[in-house]
Amino acid sequence: MKKIKSFVLMALIGLLLLSFFNNSFGTVDIEKMAIITAIGIDKEDDLYSVTAQIAVPEEDSSHTEKRRTHLVGKGVTVGDAIREISDITGWYPQLVFCNLLVIGKDYSSENVLTVLDYFAKTLRIQDSALVVLSSEKASDLLKESSPLDAISSFALQKILYKKSGFNKDVAEINIKKFCSNYYSYASSSYMPIINTIKQEDSSNSESPSSGGQSSSMNAGAQKEKSSSDNGKTLFSAKNTALFKNGIKVGELNESGTMIFNLLTKDCADSSIAVEDVKDEDLTSTNYLLRIFKNTKSVYFEIDDDSITLNAKIDVYCKIADQNSKSSSVSLSKNNPLSENIKDKLKDKLYYEALTFFHTIKSTECDILGLEQKLYRFHNDYYQTYKDNYLDKMKINLSISVTGQK
Numbered sequence: 001m002k003k004i005k006s007f008v009l010m011a012l013i014g015l016l017l018l019s020f021f022n023n024s025f026g027t028v029d030i031e032k033m034a035i036i037t038a039i040g041i042d043k044e045d046d047l048y049s050v051t052a053q054i055a056v057p058e059e060d061s062s063h064t065e066k067r068r069t070h071l072v073g074k075g076v077t078v079g080d081a082i083r084e085i086s087d088i089t090g091w092y093p094q095l096v097f098c099n100l101l102v103i104g105k106d107y108s109s110e111n112v113l114t115v116l117d118y119f120a121k122t123l124r125i126q127d128s129a130l131v132v133l134s135s136e137k138a139s140d141l142l143k144e145s146s147p148l149d150a151i152s153s154f155a156l157q158k159i160l161y162k163k164s165g166f167n168k169d170v171a172e173i174n175i176k177k178f179c180s181n182y183y184s185y186a187s188s189s190y191m192p193i194i195n196t197i198k199q200e201d202s203s204n205s206e207s208p209s210s211g212g213q214s215s216s217m218n219a220g221a222q223k224e225k226s227s228s229d230n231g232k233t234l235f236s237a238k239n240t241a242l243f244k245n246g247i248k249v250g251e252l253n254e255s256g257t258m259i260f261n262l263l264t265k266d267c268a269d270s271s272i273a274v275e276d277v278k279d280e281d282l283t284s285t286n287y288l289l290r291i292f293k294n295t296k297s298v299y300f301e302i303d304d305d306s307i308t309l310n311a312k313i314d315v316y317c318k319i320a321d322q323n324s325k326s327s328s329v330s331l332s333k334n335n336p337l338s339e340n341i342k343d344k345l346k347d348k349l350y351y352e353a354l355t356f357f358h359t360i361k362s363t364e365c366d367i368l369g370l371e372q373k374l375y376r377f378h379n380d381y382y383q384t385y386k387d388n389y390l391d392k393m394k395i396n397l398s399i400s401v402t403g404q405k
Helices: 002-021 078-089 105-109 113-121 138-142 152-160 175-182 212-227 254-264 339-363 370-377 379-385
Strands: 033-044 047-056 067-075 092-094 100-103 130-134 188-198 233-244 247-252 271-278 284-302 307-322 394-402
Touching: 033 078, 033 105, 033 138, 033 152, 047 078, 047 138, 067 078, 067 138, 078 092, 078 113, 100 113, 100 138, 100 152, 105 130, 105 247, 113 175, 130 138, 130 152, 138 152, 152 233, 175 188, 233 254, 233 339, 247 254, 247 339, 254 284, 254 307, 254 339, 271 307, 271 339, 284 339, 284 370, 307 339, 339 394, 370 379
Parallel strands: 033 092, 033 100, 100 130, 130 188, 307 394
Antiparallel strands: 033 047, 047 067, 188 233, 233 247, 271 284, 284 307
């Protein structure tokens, strides 16, 4: 019996070794693998047109410029279009490094879940991949390049992921959260809108060459740069698209996005401009205020006759800059905010918050998850107000601004 067990064990080890040396476990040759950094989805007649942005490794280690290429596939579904990319190129589309999905403008009037459903269900892509809506065709957006990064998806991720020290002026969202919001009680979600900004670049003038060889070497580089518009494109993601049942129903402008962030996340290190503040000598001054801390709360007060939403925003600020000719402001000393500055900022935030809630009510896009709050904390009134809570609710806003004392 022991001999039989030993024989079976040795046979299994032999099969494993044979499979290892024959590379039977390798399903895809690494040389035929396309590392996709971003996916763009456009509508072309009744087909899905998928543009895959692929990072191309450099053969020459001394060449530091990043290169990318784009492959396009079409199909009756998103998965079919991605499959066509591998069929016509012989490259296996590796999605594990894809961190960005760009939805083309043609889908802004249709249910975007038909586009995102494949990525939400497949295990080939990360749930943390960001989702954005392009103001143009997704393929055109991905083919742009910025002055600081030739690969547009890398440049976009830099403005979407706001680290410490940057303004929290983008309402970023990933696949998992968007789909989770879609299947929530309110079926409401959002995603940032990407707009392109053309920049004039004075560094594109040709430098004098010292010989024919140098001139011929520069020719290829000049040709490659001209194909990407010389990297004159920058990106803005400050506007936010609102979705109800997967269909775009409205937008938040830059101010609305800022209010949404103040109500839902930590906005420390963000800046707010306050204009036309009257000083003691009645001169008008513009200020840039830096937020050190913000606190927020959103809750209902409900009875049989009324439903009131209490929204509170408290910001603790300090003067970062001003445009007056003479100033005692210093970043190293204590600079208390004057009452005029506080009142001006309070009025500004109050007006912008009212506009934000008006947009939420008019579009019936509950991106704050208010229906879920109604269900969890006021379940006795849920059946009464679930169909018209946005329309019937009154808004009670409380805005406070504090500074150094």
